[in-house]
Amino acid sequence: MEDIKEEMLEKIEELSNIEIQEKQIKYAIFNRKMQEAYNEKIKIIADDFDRQSESFGKHLEKYIKEKTRIIEKSGKEFRKIYEKRKEQFCGIEAEIEEIELNQKMILNNIEKIYISRSEVIKEENCNVQERVKQSEIVISALIDKYEKYDELIRGCESKIEECIDSLNKDFESIIKNKEEALIVPEKENIFKKLFGIFISKNKKNKKEIIGKIENRIDKIQSSNEIILEEIEKQTISIIAKIEEIKANINLEFKAAIE
Numbered sequence: 001m002e003d004i005k006e007e008m009l010e011k012i013e014e015l016s017n018i019e020i021q022e023k024q025i026k027y028a029i030f031n032r033k034m035q036e037a038y039n040e041k042i043k044i045i046a047d048d049f050d051r052q053s054e055s056f057g058k059h060l061e062k063y064i065k066e067k068t069r070i071i072e073k074s075g076k077e078f079r080k081i082y083e084k085r086k087e088q089f090c091g092i093e094a095e096i097e098e099i100e101l102n103q104k105m106i107l108n109n110i111e112k113i114y115i116s117r118s119e120v121i122k123e124e125n126c127n128v129q130e131r132v133k134q135s136e137i138v139i140s141a142l143i144d145k146y147e148k149y150d151e152l153i154r155g156c157e158s159k160i161e162e163c164i165d166s167l168n169k170d171f172e173s174i175i176k177n178k179e180e181a182l183i184v185p186e187k188e189n190i191f192k193k194l195f196g197i198f199i200s201k202n203k204k205n206k207k208e209i210i211g212k213i214e215n216r217i218d219k220i221q222s223s224n225e226i227i228l229e230e231i232e233k234q235t236i237s238i239i240a241k242i243e244e245i246k247a248n249i250n251l252e253f254k255a256a257i258e
Contacts, residue, residue, distance in 0.1 A: 023093065030089055030164050037168040038078050045074050074174065077224045081170045084228050088163050088235040095242045096156050099149050106146045113139055141256035148249045152242070159238055166231075173227055174220070 046067070117135045 026093070026160060027089075030086070030160075030167075033164050034082050034085075034167050037171045038075070038082075041078065041171045041174065042071060042074060045071055073220070077174050077220065078171055080224060080228060081174070081231070082167065084231040084235075085163055085167050085170065088231060088238070089160060091235055091239050092156050092160050092163065092242075095239065096153055099153055099156070099246070103146055103149050106142050106149075110139055110142050113142075138257050141253050144256065145249060145253045148252075152245055152249070155245075156242060170227055170231070174224060 113135050117132055
């Protein structure tokens with residue numbers, strides 16, 4: 001049992017030394033992947049606009065304004081998703097921190113039980129053996145609880161990885177919505193129609209088609225709201241599941257020591 005004590009004390013020191021580094025690394029990975037995905041998707045949008053413009057010239061003033069505006073709007077939608085995923089990331093991280101704190105408390109309690117048991121053994125009392133036996137039951141239950149927390153932390157870390165990976169998928173959804181909203185088949189290319197009307201200086205048709213583009217762009221934001229709602233629901237579900245598992249671990253521990 002002394003070996004277990006030493007192992008528990010080493011665990012306390014080990015947890016204290018690596019926790020901060022792990023959190024910094026995970027958050028850095030989260031931000032790096034977000035930035036990479038952001039840059040990639042913005043480039044896709046910009047390149048697509050450039051391809052669309054080849055037949056009517058890149059330097060038309062309206063085209064430049066439209067391109068800048070759409071890219072800015074795209075960036076805004078990406079940032080909304082990033083903030084929602086960051087909420088999810090931070091929520092799971094907060095759960096991990098609480099679990100790790102509980103693990104430290106478990107290790108401290110085990111140490112206290114060892115100290116207390118050493119004093120009990122020295123006593124000349126008829127119920128010493130019973131008290132020692134009970135302390136071993138509690139220690140065993142605490143170790144089991146600690147290991148279950150370990151398993152829960154691994155599950156939380158898996159969810160963090162999913163959160164990070166989902167950022168790119170969320171951004172892909174925006175790209176898809178952009179394509180559906182702004183890109184039409186070649187024979188109905190709205191940009192060619194638009195600039196054909198610019199050249200003919202038909203102000204009425206020009207206004208009408210610009211209005212159609214504006215309507216399609218507005219659909220992007222509506223589509224993104226659905227993504228944001230889904231992320232929020234997912235976050236609530238994940239946190240609720242973690243809390244449920246923690247509650248079950250506590251119930252199992254109480255049952256084990258009764």
